[in-house]
Amino acid sequence: MSEKFRLCVVFTHPTQHHGPLWRKLSENPDLELKVLYLSDENQQSGDSFLGEAAQPWDVDLTSGYDHEYLKDLSGKVPTQRKSTVISPGLLDYIHPERCDAVFMQSFVNYSYRLTAFLCKLRGVPLIMQNDASMMSDARYSRQRLIVMSVLYPWMNNLADYWLSCGDHNEIHLRHYGVDDAKIVRGCHPIDGDRFEQTIAAQPDELQRIRRELAWDENTILYGFMGKYIERKNPFEFIDAIASAHQQDSRIRGVLFGGGDLEPAIDKRLAELDGEVINYGFVNQAKIPLYFAALDTFVVTSWIDPHPLVVSEAMASGTPPILSDHCGNWGYNDTVRHRYNGLVYPCGKPAALTEAILEMADTEVRQRYSERSTEVFSEQNLYCEVNAFLKVIERIKASGNPSTQGTASPSTSVDRVPVKTS
Structure with a gap:
């Protein structure tokens, strides 16, 4: 043996x-x-x-x-x-x-x-x-x-x-x-150890990124990260953030990534007043810092079997809002509705807007953040x-x-x- x-x-x-x-x-x-x-x-x-x-x-x-x-x-x-x-x-x-x-x-x-x-x-x-x-x-x-x-x-x-x-x-x-x-x-x-160590080792860089993305210390940042392609449904994120901003001026959205839809996205963002920005590509070494700089992470995909960016956000302590067309929500899954995040019906921007506004509450975000860290530790x-x-x-x-x-x-x-x- x-x-x-x-x-x-x-x-x-x-x-x-x-x-x-x-x-x-x-x-x-x-x-x-x-x-x-x-x-x-x-x-x-x-x-x-x-x-x-x-x-x-x-x-x-x-x-x-x-x-x-x-x-x-x-x-x-x-x-x-x-x-x-x-x-x-x-x-x-x-x-x-x-x-x-x-x-x-x-x-x-x-x-x-x-x-x-x-x-x-x-x-x-x-x-x-x-x-x-x-x-x-x-x-x-x-x-x-x-x-x-x-x-x-x-x-x-x-x-x-x-x-x-x-x-x-x-x-x-x-x-x-x-x-x-x-x-x-x-x-x-997901290599949670790398995420935890990166965030702990670079507090000044994390704060710099936060200042770069936010208007001021009261800004509530919502992030979208991934390929700018049709099935990822980025325009639903943009429209819902713009709508939520009209009701709570602290709300701002940030897109990270790139892809075929980028010209159309930039054209749509030019019609807004900075409520949503296209930050572009971020490489892996600093990904944990950008997740940690957000208040909430959003996935709006029409089709996405198991988007790992959700787990990465949770590893960084950032609670998620997830489209119900994604495959990683459930009683024992990554996102557990109203336990560590919110699941909304994909294709209904008004429902996403409501979820975004609900996450604007500091106590709600803190509760879901703590539970996201707990759930991630099991996965x-x-x-x-x-x-x-x-x-x-x-x-x-x-x-x-x-x-x-x-x-x-x-x-x-x-x-x-x-x-x-």
Whole structure:
């Protein structure tokens, strides 16, 4: 029982959310982790959906764990994610002689599908996680939904285990044929330690940012952060802030990000009198400070399975207002209506205006801020670490031949107990 459990991760590209997770898992002395990236997106250039001002992420995404960039059929490492990417190197790695289990997120590209095929062919347990919800499926045509009702149960059950990321995600998994016995509650990882440390270490910079964004010390700041694209619905944020400002002149909105709608957004803002401003792109190193400088964070998306910016805001102590078309609200989810934030009916700017005005009350914001910090502590990076370790224990207990003789990953001093189901 001296050999380590070998976990192979197949992932599209390095991200600010998962890099810290792979690093934390690699600290476990009984776990050998190998991450296989299908592209090096975010390393050489910025996210194309964030517009021309976007830059490569300025935080470390790849140190502290073993990783490799796989070449595609052309013999080169892709610089961007592609649904058609095929990585021949998977043929060598996805084998019981090299890994005891494989983790991947979806079937969105050909390499993921090849990974699932190799796992089934060679008897390697497959662990999966996505952020899908029934609300996000509403965008699809009736014909596509019929096809999904047949295809998804078969595809989903190619995985031996699923890590769920919330209430609506679990409903989606069950709807498409995944048995409860295969589901382990996890979350999408946010490195709360980095957020907390960044905010604590730079109080002067935080105050400078606050002064830059606000009119004066009485300003109540509401933020929108993300891609300026249709499904993110930024104009609902702008219109609701403008309406709320007419009733409470302290209210101001700030947009952070970039994208295709930026010219139209700037044109709309030019019609206002500074109630909403377009701040533009902010890179990862200072993101915690900008979240912390806000009084409330708002997500207005028409379609957004599980927007992680909500968790990032909560990690910074900023309470959320969330569109009900997003997939991360519920009794045990990230946003719990009137407990740590507000959920409003998407497409109804008047309802969003009411929520914004309700959050203008200092006591309400303070109560939701404290509870947001509490809820986030149950859904941070360590929640996902625990979910992985729980699945690994199940794989070992199942007697899979590839895991015989491997040691169970131990509980490290950094592991924080959280409830899983």
